[in-house]
Amino acid sequence: MPNERLRAVMAAGGWTCESLAAKAEVDPKSVERWVNLGRVPRRRTAHKAAEALREDVYALWPALRQAKAARAVSPELVALYGHRADVPVSAFIDLLASARERIDVLVYAAVFLHEAYPRLNELLRERAEAGCTMRIALGDANSPNVQQRGREEKFGHGIESRCRLAVMHCQPLIGVAGVEVRTHGTTLYNSLYRADDQMLVNAHLFGVNAYAAPVWHLRRSDDGGMFDTYAASFDAVWETARPVEAT
Structure with a gap:
């Protein structure tokens, strides 16, 4: 399922797959999969992308919040x-x-x-x-x-x-x-x-x-x-x- 929230945020800010990929330090095809296939990036990469877009990372990828809650080992x-x-x-x-x-x-x-x-x-x-x-x-x-x-x-x-x-x-x-x-x-x-x-x-x-x-x-x-x-x-x-x- 496409990530329409990500698509809208990128469009509003004038971002292309190539420009966001450069900020997130990934291949542009990865960004295309985020948008068109609803793929969820790794947490570190997601934070880089969200920071560039000036958007809440969990608003873009709600699954990351669930993954954090289900993490088996506490960071403490x-x-x-x-x-x-x-x-x-x-x-x-x-x-x-x-x-x-x-x-x-x-x-x-x-x-x-x-x-x-x-x-x-x-x-x-x-x-x-x-x-x-x-x-x-x-x-x-x-x-x-x-x-x-x-x-x-x-x-x-x-x-x-x-x-x-x-x-x-x-x-x-x-x-x-x-x-x-x-x-x-x-x-x-x-x-x-x-x-x-x-x-x-x-x-x-x-x-x-x-x-x-x-x-x-x-x-x-x-x-x-x-x-x-x-x-x-x-x-x-x-x-x-x-x-x-x-x-």
Whole structure:
């Protein structure tokens, strides 16, 4: 089916297939197929042509909007790991060290970070002193949801003890300017490690320990994208959490 919208825009602007092809850097026969056969150019080429015509690219080729919505891989996805155990601890540390404005951590325990990197508290303190706002949400060992997770992962009371250990690890951060540590009792669907506009998301699966579950690395690109969805989830949990007192 011919693309009558494209034909009309070209006619109104005095464009020929040859002149538009030159701007879009394609063969004139390609432009002829766009017009006469309704062919849809590649996205990059379509944007070049639409810019030359001073027309909305989706008005000329509505199918591009549908293709964008159906894209299988989000542009926010930097990397995907099959298991958290596949992610080098340095990836978590480098992410946190890169923060300039905000660090948000939502976990039940995540004591593997303190165990693998004994300087973690020093690093977080340095980031806070440099002006980072920091929110750390740990699991409440007395929460039924935390205890249920232990049963589901066949970890028993181990997860509760690890939550208590995580609070102990974070005690030196209590009272540091810009740092808040709280405990939450929510069902944890994902562990989140955010540094400014980057985030590591450790998914949680029924009956699977967190180290064996996938992790994806996100970088925020657009308002309302995947990154913002996870960030809003963090905020919702944070509102339910209670401050940890110094001991």
